Amino acid sequence: MKATAALVRAIGGPFTIEDIELAEPRGSEVRIRMVGVGMCHTDLVARDGFPVPLPIVLGHEGSGVVDALGPDVTDLEVGDHVVLSFDSCAACPTCDEGLPAYCHQFLGKNFAGVRLEDGTSPLSQGAETIHGNFFGQSSFASYAIAHRRNTVKVDKALPLDILGPLGCGVQTGAGAAVISLDLKPGQSLAIFGGGAVGLSALLGARAMDAGMVIVVEPNAERRALALELGASHVIDPVADSDVLATIKDLSGGAVNHALDTTGIPSVVGIAVETTGPHGTVGLVAVPPPEAMLPASMMSMLMRGTTIKYITEGDADPQVFIPQMIGWYQDGKFPFDRLVTKFAFDQINEAAKASEDGSAIKPVLVF
Incomplete structure (x- = not known):
């Protein structure tokens, strides 16, 4: 045809x-x-x-x-x-x-x-x-x-x-928060990047009754939307000269988990340092081919940090798409x-x- x-x-x-x-x-x-x-x-x-x-x-x-x-x-x-x-x-x-x-x-x-x-x-x-x-x-x-x-x-x-x-995009972000990071109710999350994947992670976190969720995003309209969708705080990385210090201050020292959706090595380096003991840092963006992780191995050792690259939110579409639809029908997503x-x-x-x-x-x- x-x-x-x-x-x-x-x-x-x-x-x-x-x-x-x-x-x-x-x-x-x-x-x-x-x-x-x-x-x-x-x-x-x-x-x-x-x-x-x-x-x-x-x-x-x-x-x-x-x-x-x-x-x-x-x-x-x-x-x-x-x-x-x-x-x-x-x-x-x-x-x-x-x-x-x-x-x-x-x-x-x-x-x-x-x-x-x-x-x-x-x-x-x-x-x-x-x-x-x-x-x-x-x-x-x-x-x-x-x-x-x-x-x-x-x-x-x-x-x-x-x-x-x-x-794909919504599944990747929401799945990263809910499945890959295994975000628990009340736990905190820092999201780097407020595009489709980052904001979908925010939606997934809210559907799971997460605690503090901080979104780092340079676009003012997206920061405003993040707040409307349930972000506890938003940070403009252009205007803020020390995003890491701001996240630590807002979260009382550290967040439980962090998610990078930018693929920018310098941003990933900050994300790694935002998490507390036994925290997980999820990475979902496609990085430049030559990119290396700019992370302190000693710092990660002292905190037992996990860094996980994530594909498609670790989701089984036959299971997770109906779950997201259920949240949507319940007004939570x-x-x-x-x-x-x-x-x-x-x-x-x-x-x-x-x-x-x-x-x-x-x-x-x-």
Whole structure:
């Protein structure tokens, strides 16, 4: 069948809106009529040179309606509302442990641009192969081919057009706080960076009844939103010459845990020093390739500090997406406050808004 998609044909973009063809779903594949799709930093990284084959359809925060099923899919029906997340193999040791974000085939399943079993793509344009299967979905398109493994059924009463970011950016931030850092009620948290991932971590912390949550963010509008979403304190790192001292003063000496969403080594160095004994520092951003941790090993030794890099919030989407939706339905997880909607054909404007910070979480709607 035919679909309209946003293609990247050259490193650095732009996204070009073109007609493509989709093969029928096979095996455990699921064809989705897209209703909304979030714009994530990883889409921009892939557009700008992270090694994926070109031309390709990106997009990995999709939400939509099941349109067709492969013959091996028996527990979904045409018409079901779904959220799409990252793909995994379901058969390796980490998948067996309920840690699909660390699937042994994660890179291939999510970045190869083809089906791993035979190297084909379900997308084409005449005789030209269009690479798809990005994060098991390639959802910058009016229709997408996903997999049963990364398709999560949701309640039809929910606002389907904005649910896509639960599959990656929101899941990463909230999961980092709730799962990776194992934040307990009453515990304190310092979050470095108030973008989609950082503010989602704040939402997760509040859903878990955390204590003091401090958000460090240079953008004034995002600091104001953080306060509205439940931050105890916000810090402007441009105006504050000693962020570490300020956090220690606000928290009575140290926070229980810290989360860096910036990937900036100097910021990570501060985050490491904010935590008290037996604290954990979570890192979620993609750092520069040459970056090293600027942390004092002796200081970490004296406090028993744990530093953990986090992928996809350590979440199993089939478990954690319903958990976040439950919080949202209970009024405890207003992730919709992060969303700015764009028409699908405004994808380049949405990308620019993501890059310049004028939108926290752009969502393209069809």
